[in-house]
Amino acid sequence: MxxxxxxxxxxxxxxxxxxxxxxxxxxxxxxxxxxxxxxxxxxMGNFWRAWQFYSADILFSLVIVVLATALVAVLAVAIAGYLTLGESRLFVALLGWLYRWPLFIPFVVAAQLMRTFLAKNGMMNTALVELGLLTPFTTQSFLDWRGIVITFVWKQTPFVALLLAGAMAALDRATIEAARNLGAKRLRLLLDVVVPQVMPSLASGLILSFVTMMSVLSVPMMINAENPTMLTVDMAWRINAYGDYGMANALGLIAYAMTGLVAWGYLRQGLKEKSA
Known part of the structure; x- marks a missing residue:
């Protein structure tokens, strides 16, 4: 007692x-x-008003985060796969050192970096002009929805890749070597043997990234000056401009529902696999 x-x-x-x-x-x-x-x-008045005023932003937020999550998945699998299956020790060590850097950079700093990197006269376009791939008249600014996606992918890929690399390193190497002995190429080995075994880690990392990207305010506010924009910007605007906490919280619950559906789908799939 x-x-x-x-x-x-x-x-x-x-x-x-x-x-x-x-x-x-x-x-x-x-x-x-x-x-x-x-x-x-x-x-439900606040929700109806939120949909009436911000339905385009709701769909925009969902599309942006889903697209960024898909790109994060592809890049994370590629990075973790090469760290696990790569044969060049120098390149593996260099990649293992470089890909972690965005982990230590806050989103607000990442957004400011991308503002100078993706601008019309930014570092990316300046480098392309110097290489002769573009002219000063053909450069364009990426400070729109593309800049949001690029920033999200750059920031979240190391997090998911780190989870995957750890999960892949813990795999039984005998299965990998057996597949190699049977003639499996590196890409087939990665997609058919390694990735299915680390799918729970991949799904967990992507869900956490989805939730994180849905909740970020600094990136869409600093990079995208156009409409539509993301829900976090709308929530901040409703509070700061109008003091309308009711609609801001309704928008927050809509974002929460979208992330909740993603998590529910993952949990349901996991329960099905365990029961099978």
Whole structure:
């Protein structure tokens, strides 16, 4: 009995922090999203207004994050696969050293870097002009939806690649060597033997990246000055310009629902595989 009370006493600070910093703000956001101040009653009014004003931004956010997640998956598999199956020790060491750098750079710093890198007269276009691949008159700015995707992919690929590289390094090398002895090429070996065995790690990394990219404010705000834009910018605008916490929280719950559906699909698939 004493041990049980001591255990409860030990976890009380953690539970208190979780209630204060997570559960209470979540409950407050839910109440604000469904409460209509103008009519002083509960309802879906904030959600209907959010869809009426920002339906294009909702779809834009979903497309941008899905596209960035797909590109992250491809690049992460390629990087982790070469780290695991690559034969050039020098290139493997160089790649292993380089790909981790974006992990230590905050999103706001990444957005500022991309503003100077992807601008019309930025570093990327200047380098292409110097190489003779473009002329000063044919350069174009990538500070639009393409810049958002590039920044998200550059920032999140190392995170997923690190998870995958660790999972691949833990695989039984006997299966890989057996496939090689049977004549499997490197690409086929990666896609048919290695990736299926690390799929849970890949899915977990992509879901975490999806949630992270959906919640970032600095990147779309600093890179994309056009419409449509992402939901985080709309939420910040509704609060700072109008003090409309109801619609801002409704937009937040819409983003939460999209990420929740992705996580639910992953969990459902995982349960099916375990039951099978």
């Amino acid at each position: 004493f041990g049980r009370k001591a255990s409860l006493l030990l976890i009380t600070p953690a539970l208190t922090m979780m209630a204060v910093l997570f559960l209470f703000p979540l409950a407050s956001s839910l109440a604000s999203a469904f409460w209509q101040d103008a009519e002083a009653r509960w309802g």
